[in-house]
Amino acid sequence: MSESxxxxxxxxxxxxxxxxxxxxxxxxxxxxxxxxNSLGALPAAVPAHVADVVAREWGELRIRxxxxxxxxxxxxxxxxxxxxxxxxxxGQIVVGDSTSVNVFKxxxxxxxxxxxxxxxxxxxxxxxxxxxxxxxxxxxxxGCTVRPVPLDSLAAAVGPRTAAVxxxxxxxxxxxxxxxxxxxxxxxAAGALVVWDLCHSAGALPVGLDAHxxxxxVGCTYKFLNGGPGSPAYLYVAARHQAAFDSxxxxxxxHVEPFGMRPEFMPVDGARRGRVGTPDILSxxxxxxxxxxxxxxxxxxxxxxxxxxxxxxLECVAAYVPEGRVSVLTPLDHDARGSQVALRCEDxxxxxxxxIARGVVGDFRAPDVLRFGFTPLYLGFADVERAARVLAEVx
Amino acid sequence: MSESxxxxxxxxxxxxxxxxxxxxxxxxxxxxxxxxNSLGALPAAVPAHVADVVAREWGELRIRxxxxxxxxxxxxxxxxxxxxxxxxxxGQIVVGDSTSVNVFKxxxxxxxxxxxxxxxxxxxxxxxxxxxxxxxxxxxxxGCTVRPVPLDSLAAAVGPRTAAVxxxxxxxxxxxxxxxxxxxxxxxAAGALVVWDLCHSAGALPVGLDAHxxxxxVGCTYKFLNGGPGSPAYLYVAARHQAAFDSxxxxxxxHVEPFGMRPEFMPVDGARRGRVGTPDILSxxxxxxxxxxxxxxxxxxxxxxxxxxxxxxLECVAAYVPEGRVSVLTPLDHDARGSQVALRCEDxxxxxxxxIARGVVGDFRAPDVLRFGFTPLYLGFADVERAARVLAEVx
Numbered sequence: 001m002s003e004s005x006x007x008x009x010x011x012x013x014x015x016x017x018x019x020x021x022x023x024x025x026x027x028x029x030x031x032x033x034x035x036x037n038s039l040g041a042l043p044a045a046v047p048a049h050v051a052d053v054v055a056r057e058w059g060e061l062r063i064r065x066x067x068x069x070x071x072x073x074x075x076x077x078x079x080x081x082x083x084x085x086x087x088x089x090x091g092q093i094v095v096g097d098s099t100s101v102n103v104f105k106x107x108x109x110x111x112x113x114x115x116x117x118x119x120x121x122x123x124x125x126x127x128x129x130x131x132x133x134x135x136x137x138x139x140x141x142x143g144c145t146v147r148p149v150p151l152d153s154l155a156a157a158v159g160p161r162t163a164a165v166x167x168x169x170x171x172x173x174x175x176x177x178x179x180x181x182x183x184x185x186x187x188x189a190a191g192a193l194v195v196w197d198l199c200h201s202a203g204a205l206p207v208g209l210d211a212h213x214x215x216x217x218v219g220c221t222y223k224f225l226n227g228g229p230g231s232p233a234y235l236y237v238a239a240r241h242q243a244a245f246d247s248x249x250x251x252x253x254x255h256v257e258p259f260g261m262r263p264e265f266m267p268v269d270g271a272r273r274g275r276v277g278t279p280d281i282l283s284x285x286x287x288x289x290x291x292x293x294x295x296x297x298x299x300x301x302x303x304x305x306x307x308x309x310x311x312x313x314l315e316c317v318a319a320y321v322p323e324g325r326v327s328v329l330t331p332l333d334h335d336a337r338g339s340q341v342a343l344r345c346e347d348x349x350x351x352x353x354x355x356i357a358r359g360v361v362g363d364f365r366a367p368d369v370l371r372f373g374f375t376p377l378y379l380g381f382a383d384v385e386r387a388a389r390v391l392a393e394v395x
Numbered sequence: 396m397s398e399s400x401x402x403x404x405x406x407x408x409x410x411x412x413x414x415x416x417x418x419x420x421x422x423x424x425x426x427x428x429x430x431x432n433s434l435g436a437l438p439a440a441v442p443a444h445v446a447d448v449v450a451r452e453w454g455e456l457r458i459r460x461x462x463x464x465x466x467x468x469x470x471x472x473x474x475x476x477x478x479x480x481x482x483x484x485x486g487q488i489v490v491g492d493s494t495s496v497n498v499f500k501x502x503x504x505x506x507x508x509x510x511x512x513x514x515x516x517x518x519x520x521x522x523x524x525x526x527x528x529x530x531x532x533x534x535x536x537x538g539c540t541v542r543p544v545p546l547d548s549l550a551a552a553v554g555p556r557t558a559a560v561x562x563x564x565x566x567x568x569x570x571x572x573x574x575x576x577x578x579x580x581x582x583x584a585a586g587a588l589v590v591w592d593l594c595h596s597a598g599a600l601p602v603g604l605d606a607h608x609x610x611x612x613v614g615c616t617y618k619f620l621n622g623g624p625g626s627p628a629y630l631y632v633a634a635r636h637q638a639a640f641d642s643x644x645x646x647x648x649x650h651v652e653p654f655g656m657r658p659e660f661m662p663v664d665g666a667r668r669g670r671v672g673t674p675d676i677l678s679x680x681x682x683x684x685x686x687x688x689x690x691x692x693x694x695x696x697x698x699x700x701x702x703x704x705x706x707x708x709l710e711c712v713a714a715y716v717p718e719g720r721v722s723v724l725t726p727l728d729h730d731a732r733g734s735q736v737a738l739r740c741e742d743x744x745x746x747x748x749x750x751i752a753r754g755v756v757g758d759f760r761a762p763d764v765l766r767f768g769f770t771p772l773y774l775g776f777a778d779v780e781r782a783a784r785v786l787a788e789v790x
Contacts, residue, residue: 027450027455029455033457035457039453039457039458041454041457042449042450042453042454042457047446047449047454050445050446050449050677051442051445051446054441054442054445054623054681055422055437055442057624058434058623058624059422059436059437059442060422060424062428062430062434062436062437062756063430063433063434063756063758064751064756065624066624071624071625097492097493097496097672098492098646098672098673098675099672099673100644100646100647100648100672101492101496101644101646101671101672108536128647129647129650129656129657129658130646130647130648132658132660133645133646133647133660134644134645134646136645136660137642137643137644137645141503141536141537141643142536148658173656220673222673228449228676228677229452229453229460229461229466229673229675229676230466230673230674230675230676230677230679231675231677232675233672247532248499248532248536249495249496249499249529249532250528250529250531250532251493251495251525251528251529252495252523252524252525252528253495253525255524255528259761260761261523261524261568261760261761262524263524263527263543265524265527265531276493276495276496277492277493277494277495277496277525277628278493278494278615278617278624278625279625280493280624280625280627280675280678281623281624282445282623282624282625282626282677282681283675283676283677283678284625286449286677356459361457361458361459365656366654366655366656
């Protein structure tokens, strides 16, 4: 299809887009921002809410805000806002700490839940590096070994010695979406527990944690959930595991009576057991306001638009970019595609710099990957067509 | 001395106070805020800085701010702002995560630095509970045992099996200041490492980490450093230990090449080795702005005023409060006093509620302690006199 035909198609698709109006709830400019899978754009409700938390809740009420402004319960309250986005019933998610710290809690917790006689942790071979580093540390501290395995052969690799398997739902590099229901079942059939890292999927597609019987999960909140730079991550512990969940970071916030100041640790029940220290209120406040954009937005509609956007981007790239100049790393099969498109390109680093200079912001992943993230809440089809057009110009 | 005489003394002391003008750099009201040892008051520079980070750095520059707005280096940069306040040369402090998480890094790190054959962790008997919980978890994961010891007999308790000793610099309940130089020397004489928790001392008195050869230290930033609710904590690793410091939380941020996305972990040198995951930028921004109030303020002057404030408070309490109604838990000896006064009082919970209702905010610690924190940067002597007067009225 020609350039003008694709531009017309884009306009038609935007006109028919039921999620199109949500874009108004974000602070955007003329840039085509395809890096929402790294740092989500600013939701318009955030600045005023953060300003109020700083000036009134901290500045005026001070210490009283721990009770009067709901600071103390923020980790569980915000966890319950994230829950429906990842298919979890309330009471299973707690927000706080970084993703890495939550991977540590989840992997050590999973090893302990798996019980005696299981001393092996499997991680997906293409894991985001920090997951592998932290899993290795968890293994060292719990007397386990770590083994990276290709996910294609996970069912064969998992066995009677496997305690836990840590898997990224969407591969950060290629954008490949892994089979959460099938891999969960395979891990559990071997008597092990699965820990899913949802960093690159939550907020872009349905996860179905409860429906698929996932054991534990972690995720960040600054990508498709738009919580802001370094906003706190979250931990999901399935209700059936909570009573036995034994955190390696039992801070005073997970004590049954945090202000009792007792010398012995006695863990609280429920999601709160995943808490550690004092919650980071300013970042939580930004995240809480950011999650407001999801009011009444079904994740299924977001997924449908995400696939339409990435399909359309691939179509435009195929139409505009000289053949052979880039190759598509992201699976074409919808069932295996996250909400990003990765293109392999020899001079990817230079190309991305040129794209950014022309107002199309994606990111570069060494050594040769152009990575474009598609956030359905604030991206339109015209943005996508323009991105492909500018990419073709640069190339 | 009579009430009016003490009020006149207060006015004279305020007039002569060289730190008196710093109060203008805080957002205050008619309340006498004696809870800065729990949550510091809002520095006036914070709201505008946080608003700029949200609206411009996040909202406009988005992902570019990781490099262009200095987000990536924030943990070390802010660590270097804290360093002079605790007597550390630059390059040894990194900001991030909660105090509890940093206690975990420090205690496991200390056990590993102590080397083979040492399998015991000592904690001070009156420790803030979370330190004890986390030390117990660190012990369990490293094959050690934990033993609480009274600090008076620490020198006798520490021995050839001791790997690490975790001590609170100021007791959170009584306000007792522990002998950092002496205890550090005693621990090191036995070949063990010391980890100091500075939560209740940093920003109120000189700590002298380098001068006294401390091994590792942690602290929060929301008390006397006024960083805001749940602002990130910090970790100090003495320069001589950094090359061998082996963190139990080796996240991608402590990798020598964080964006190399290498499967093997290779730790970076220096303070950055204490980092874990993505830093929490909004909270860091508030903290960085808050630390501006320390420009040109020597900690020694703050300490002198702190002692003068607590002396004067004790004098006013003695003059105003009916004898026998409260007893003083905080040491009268300056060398053993932090920047708080704890009064034991049978009906402490009710008394504190009545005080707060009358605009004097301290806090209650179960079962019978009235706790008053004195932040020399924004408290004056007239505040102190008024607090004692209102306390006497309530009693």
